[in-house]
Amino acid sequence: MVTAVDAQREAVCALHAELVRYGLVVWTAGNVSGRVPGHDLFVVKPSGVSYDVLTPDSLVVCDLDGDLVDGPWAGGDLRPSSDTAAHAHVYRHMPHVGGVVHTHSTYASAWAAAGLPVPCALTAMADEFGGEIPLGPFARIGDDSIGRAVVATLDGHRSPAVILRNHGVFSIGRDAASAVKAAVMCEDVARTTHLATALGPVAPLPQDDVDALFDRYQNVYGQQPAHQDQGASA
Secondary structure (H helix, E strand, O other): OHHHHHHHHHHHHHHHHHHHHOOOOOOOOOEEEEEOOOOOEEEEOEOOOOHHHOOHHHOEEEEOOOOEOOOOOOOOOOOEOOOHHHHHHHHHHOOOOOEEEEEOOHHHHHHHHHOOOEOOOOHHHHHHHOOOEOEEOOOOOOOOHHHHHHHHHHOOOOOOEEEEOOOEEEEEEOOHHHHHHHHHHHHHHHHHHHHHHOOOOOOOOOHHHHHHHHHHHHHOOOOOOOOOOOOOOO
C-alpha cells in the first residue's frame, strides 16, 4: 500500500502545478485529489498551503469518510483541504471516479455568479462534455453538502464538470489527470462562450450533432492501439 499511496501523492502533487500553469487558481485556493487504486483511500491537498511549496510528502491521505489516515502517509500535522468531505462524498457515491478537482477559475466562476449553465455551442464542448456544463445549487463549504450537490447534478449527465452556483467548478475523471483536463477545458469553453455572448445570442448545437461529436471524440479521436493481425508477418 505504501507504494500505491506514494505513487498517487507524486502524481497528484504534479497535477497541482497544472492548475497554476493554466491559470485556474490564485493564492492557495483550489485542490486536486486522487483515489489510491485498490484501496479505500485518497490523497488531497492540505488546507491553505501555497502551491509553490507543495510536495508529495505534504499531501494528506484520507479514507473515504474524509478522515485522516494514521501512518507515514498522513501528511504530518497538516490538515486536509476544507473541501475534503466533498471529495470523499464523490468517491463514496461515484465508484468510477478516480480524481476530483476544484477551482475558482475566472470565466467559469463568472457563469456561477450569474447562475447560468454554459450552453453547448462549441464542438469542443460537445467533444469533452457531451452537452452543456450544468449548473448545480449553492452549497456551503465545510461538510459534504458540496459533494452531494456535485453527485446529484452530474447524475445522468455526460459532463465531467459542474459549475456550482455562486462558487466555482468541480470536475471529475477516471483518474486525477482526467479531472484536471476537465477543469482546464471547462475554463476554456466558459471563456470563449462568455466572449460570444458579447456578439449576440449564443446558438447551441443540435442534439444529434452533439451526440455524434461526443461519440467521435470519446471513441475515435487520438491514437488507437495498433491493429495486429494474427499470423501476419512484420
